[in-house]
Amino acid sequence: MLAIRARRLFDGQELHHDRVVVIENGRIAAVSGDAPATVDLGDVTLLPGLIDCHVHLAFDASPDAVAGLEAPGLIDRMRAAARQHLAAGVTTVRDLGDRDYLALRLELGLDGPEILSAGPPITTPKGHCWFLGGEAAGEQEVREAVRERARRGAHVIKMMVTGGEMTPGTHSHQLQYGPAELKAAADEAHAHGLPITGHAHCAEGVASVLEAGFDSIEHCSFFTEESVDVDYGLIARLAASDVVVSVTAGIVPGSMQPPPRVLSRLPGIMETIRALYAAGVDFVIGTDAGIGPPKPHGLLPYGAEMLVQSGYAPIDVLRAITSVAARTCRIEERKGVVAPGFDADLLAVEGDPLGDMSALRRPVAVYRMGERVRLS
Numbered sequence: 001m002l003a004i005r006a007r008r009l010f011d012g013q014e015l016h017h018d019r020v021v022v023i024e025n026g027r028i029a030a031v032s033g034d035a036p037a038t039v040d041l042g043d044v045t046l047l048p049g050l051i052d053c054h055v056h057l058a059f060d061a062s063p064d065a066v067a068g069l070e071a072p073g074l075i076d077r078m079r080a081a082a083r084q085h086l087a088a089g090v091t092t093v094r095d096l097g098d099r100d101y102l103a104l105r106l107e108l109g110l111d112g113p114e115i116l117s118a119g120p121p122i123t124t125p126k127g128h129c130w131f132l133g134g135e136a137a138g139e140q141e142v143r144e145a146v147r148e149r150a151r152r153g154a155h156v157i158k159m160m161v162t163g164g165e166m167t168p169g170t171h172s173h174q175l176q177y178g179p180a181e182l183k184a185a186a187d188e189a190h191a192h193g194l195p196i197t198g199h200a201h202c203a204e205g206v207a208s209v210l211e212a213g214f215d216s217i218e219h220c221s222f223f224t225e226e227s228v229d230v231d232y233g234l235i236a237r238l239a240a241s242d243v244v245v246s247v248t249a250g251i252v253p254g255s256m257q258p259p260p261r262v263l264s265r266l267p268g269i270m271e272t273i274r275a276l277y278a279a280g281v282d283f284v285i286g287t288d289a290g291i292g293p294p295k296p297h298g299l300l301p302y303g304a305e306m307l308v309q310s311g312y313a314p315i316d317v318l319r320a321i322t323s324v325a326a327r328t329c330r331i332e333e334r335k336g337v338v339a340p341g342f343d344a345d346l347l348a349v350e351g352d353p354l355g356d357m358s359a360l361r362r363p364v365a366v367y368r369m370g371e372r373v374r375l376s
Contacts (some may be wrong), residue, residue, distance in 0.1 A: 005037035049345030050090025051325035055287020088298035228268025250303025301360035
């Protein structure tokens with residue numbers, strides 16, 4: 001049995017003071033204000049382990065992350081990437097695009113975060129990220145692609161609804177799939193008890209995902225051919241729906257700048273991020289870790305800080321990367337909250353992130369199923 005005392009506890013919903021979290025057999029047995037402690041972490045805030053809802057463990061965050069897929073030792077690099085997330089206090093990641101279903105076969109146990117994998121994202125022939133192996137055209141092929149992922153044990157279905165910036169020949173402002181194919185994918189995913197999320201950069205893509213019955217949307221960035229055009233009416237529809245937007249947030253300061261086409265759109269992207277929050281859209285954070293130098297693995301704390309700097313309330317951001325993320329990933333019965341019966345995935349940080357979100361970048365201790373993680 002382990003009993004951890006912290007000056008502050010954010011339990012996934014609210015902040016409490018001077019709490020002891022009792023851990024037994026890898027799970028939280030009790031949360032108390034007066035229980036004796038076996039470990040006193042002092043002036044820290046204890047939180048649920050963080051959840052990054054969009055990573056790519058197969059990408060190495062190099063200037064040419066796609067080329068890195070071809071080098072020997074890919075599965076070992078994916079394991080190292082996963083450990084980078086854990087060292088940053090991210091105890092669960094949702095991998096939304098790998099090759100050969102490798103993210104399902106890392107076998108890290110407590111030596112890494114829990115990995116929720118989509119396998120290769122479903123995309124059109126030569127569509128965005130086609131090189132990961134998920135090409136499917138037409139309703140029947142799309143349905144079979146979903147069935148294959150369900151058979152292999154995927155935790156979520158990822159579909160490339162629009163093109164993307166890292167795949168030549170595709171375009172972020174253009175649709176890849178029509179309404180029938182999108183609805184077929186959503187219906188098939190739900191028939192297998194799986195959530196489905198859609199990569200969608202343009203307004204038409206966002207609207208198509210919403211109409212097809214997807215559970216969440218990645219990016220939601222309102223790209224046009226050369227700029228960003230925020231659709232406030234569509235954002236209002238999102239706010240009135242049950243769809244969760246996975247906001248792409250987080251860039252490590254001092255790293256290489258994003259590609260020019262993304263860099264020129266950053267003011268519009270930030271306007272979109274602010275508009276989503278102002279409208280009350282349900283959100284989580286998906287960093288897109290791995291796709292390039294500004295996106296190294298383990299950067300979720302930077303994403304949280306970015307949203308606070310954009311006007312988001314710190315407590316809403318903390319909920320988004322803990323309890324709301326757990327619900328979005330359908331693991332809310334065991335992750336994202338510090339309460340009896342939940343997995344003892346915990347993060348302790350210096351100070352109070354509600355007053356200074358950069359505290360998330362200063363982990364004091366990380367626990368995975370009650371086992372303390374070596375941070376260096």
